[in-house]
Amino acid sequence: MAPLVGFVFYILNAILGLLVFALIANAILSWLVAFDVINLRNQFVYNVARFLDAVTRPVLAPFQKIIPSLGGVDVTPVIAILVISGVQRYLLPSAAAALMGLG
Secondary structure: OHHHHHHHHHHHHHHHHHHHHHHHHHHHHHHHHHOOOOOOOOHHHHHHHHHHHHHHHHHHHHHHHHOOOEOOEOOHHHHHHHHHHHHHHHHHHHHHHHHHHHO
16 A cells, blocks of 8 residues: 555656646746747747646636736746645655555
8 A cells, every 4th residue: 555655646746846847937938928039929839838828827826816916027936836845845745654654
């Protein structure tokens, strides 16, 4: 049972790591579009932007409801990354240890 629990928590940790990567990539892409370095008329860039938006919007939406916009600067990706990092560092290992201790 312990290897299965360890594997599940490994997968959860990897998914959260990919989500952090997607949040960072989405922020960088939005800056590049805002400063007109790249253009959304390019089909590949548009598809990447749509994909990253679809992945990150459900994570960012609750934070955007709570945290107001600070003069046009969106700090919600930073807050979301901090929360995800806290979950990865503190909650996942504790939950895994508790579940392994039960079995």
